[in-house]
Amino acid sequence: MELLTRDYLGNFGFRYLHIVAGICWIGLLYYFNLVQVPAFAAFGDEGKARNIAIDKVARRALWWFRWASIATLVTGILITGLVKNYFQDFMSSTSGQGIGHNVAISIGMVLGILMAANVWMVIWKNQKVVLANAANVLAGGEANAGAPGAGRKALLASRQNFIFSFSMLFFMVGAAHFYSGAFAGATSGNAWTFFIIAMVIVAILQINALGLLGGTAATNKLLWPYESHKNALITGGVLWLVLWILSEILLG
Numbered sequence: 001m002e003l004l005t006r007d008y009l010g011n012f013g014f015r016y017l018h019i020v021a022g023i024c025w026i027g028l029l030y031y032f033n034l035v036q037v038p039a040f041a042a043f044g045d046e047g048k049a050r051n052i053a054i055d056k057v058a059r060r061a062l063w064w065f066r067w068a069s070i071a072t073l074v075t076g077i078l079i080t081g082l083v084k085n086y087f088q089d090f091m092s093s094t095s096g097q098g099i100g101h102n103v104a105i106s107i108g109m110v111l112g113i114l115m116a117a118n119v120w121m122v123i124w125k126n127q128k129v130v131l132a133n134a135a136n137v138l139a140g141g142e143a144n145a146g147a148p149g150a151g152r153k154a155l156l157a158s159r160q161n162f163i164f165s166f167s168m169l170f171f172m173v174g175a176a177h178f179y180s181g182a183f184a185g186a187t188s189g190n191a192w193t194f195f196i197i198a199m200v201i202v203a204i205l206q207i208n209a210l211g212l213l214g215g216t217a218a219t220n221k222l223l224w225p226y227e228s229h230k231n232a233l234i235t236g237g238v239l240w241l242v243l244w245i246l247s248e249i250l251l252g
């Protein structure tokens with residue numbers, strides 16, 4: 001019985017907890033994007049009903065969402081720390097786990113870490129304003145004029161995370177499954193080129209979602225990917241396709 005060895009905990013225990021926490025987090029991300037945002041918009045003028053839903057439903061969903069993101073992040077990083085020589089010969093053709101595995105998990109991890117940062121630094125920061133406003137209005141107080149703007153910033157970051165999630169899951173799951181053993185002949189230079197191009201594309205999208213390329217108003221044409229969950233689905237699919245084709249061209 002070697003249940004408490006570092007490798008076993010990393011490969012089995014924390015990997016399993018990581019998947020459970022990740023499903024809780026990304027499941028709620030999909031609930032927000034596919035169900036809650038369209039449902040709350042459908043309340044229309046029924047402001048009181050929407051505020052009750054924000055106070056009673058969104059508040060609870062956000063609690064599980066943000067703590068599941070932390071559990072996913074911590075267990076994910078523990079896997080790399082506990083499994084022996086996890087990143088041995090990083091991005092080199094002699095890499096212990098294979099160059100394909102290391103490139104894939106690096107992209108998956110950067111996307112996951114960025115998404116967790118969005119959860120805490122943008123979505124939760126702004127949703128706190130929305131939640132406080134709903135509770136205050138329900139208690140008979142004045143509406144906060146800043147709440148709709150805060151909600152908009154949270155929405156953009158949430159749709160950006162929705163867009164990233166498809167590529168994040170592809171490369172994360174692909175590290176152990178479809179990319180392990182693949183691209184054995186790829187050079188270190190090509191692996192870095194692929195990684196850097198992927199990071200530049202990701203950075204441009206992230207900067208745009210923060211409204212740093214022309215603001216957060218709905219009139220900003222660059223924000224097309226975030227104006228509906230359909231647009232976000234299309235953008236997420238295109239991002240995945242571009243990254244997958246690039247990996248085949250540059251590493252294959």
Ligand code: HEM
Binds near residue numbers: 023025075112172173
């Ligand atoms: C937040 C940052 C994240 C980090 C640092 C991280 C890290 C990792 C690491 C190191 C692995 C092991 C890959 C390998 O076999 O070498 C892994 C696998 C995996 N992760 Fe993540 N991850 C993160 C986010 C997520 C999220 C949000 C999900 C959503 C479900 C997720 C789901 C998975 C799955 C399904 C596997 C594959 C396990 C397997 O097939 O063996 N991860 N992750």
